[in-house]
Amino acid sequence: MKPRFLLDEQLSPRLAAAAVRAGLDVTSVSGSLLEGQNDLTVLLAATAQDRILVSFNVRHLVPLMTDLIHSGLKPQGLVKISPKSFHQGNVKGILRALMKLADRIERGEVDPSMGVTLMR
């Protein structure tokens, strides 16, 4: 199944637009009603929309995702873009990485439901 992504607020809305043009199913926290909301609200929205949340910073998200799973919800997953591999300004590199990840998820090679760190 084609994965659906929600880009966290640190990721450029222009990246989301470029990803959509590239054929991915991506929405962005920036520019949506989720902008400025806390991590729990964003994670709940991703879960409600069956989207995998993509973020540079999962320190707050990991305990929240654990809580959601324990409460019976089923988050689609969490992707951490490793800042050791990709810096924020490398928008094209992040886009290419997302496209490759989407392809591997779609082929069933990667399961993001328990968390994935995306590295080069």
Added chain:
Amino acid sequence: MRHSTRRRHTTMRLPEEVLKELKRYAEGHQRTPGAVITMALKEWVDMQRFPGIDYRWTPTGREPFVTGTGLTIREMWWIWKGFKGRWPRIRYYYPHFRKAQVDAAVAYGKAYPETTTLDEDPPGFTVVKV
């Protein structure tokens, strides 16, 4: 800015209502009233020094945020670093940011570099190389 770990004793008179609220908050967060006053004053001092930041609760404790966004100082700092501090590039990719928001995070990060360190990758996550 260097943090001093030295503590000095002081006394202060507080309005009864403020003291009552302070104790209620301290009990609710398993802290002492002294710890709450220290936290509140520290945050107040920071917010005076760096207009455009505020503090919020997170699952890992109190953290400084960029006011008007859902971004921590650390997150804004790494956006700034990632674009090598070039405001035109940042504005292009994040058209909703104001320069004052970026500047506030950068000023705070320079004053407290320990707040800008990168997190370790979560150990339980599957590493996917692309």
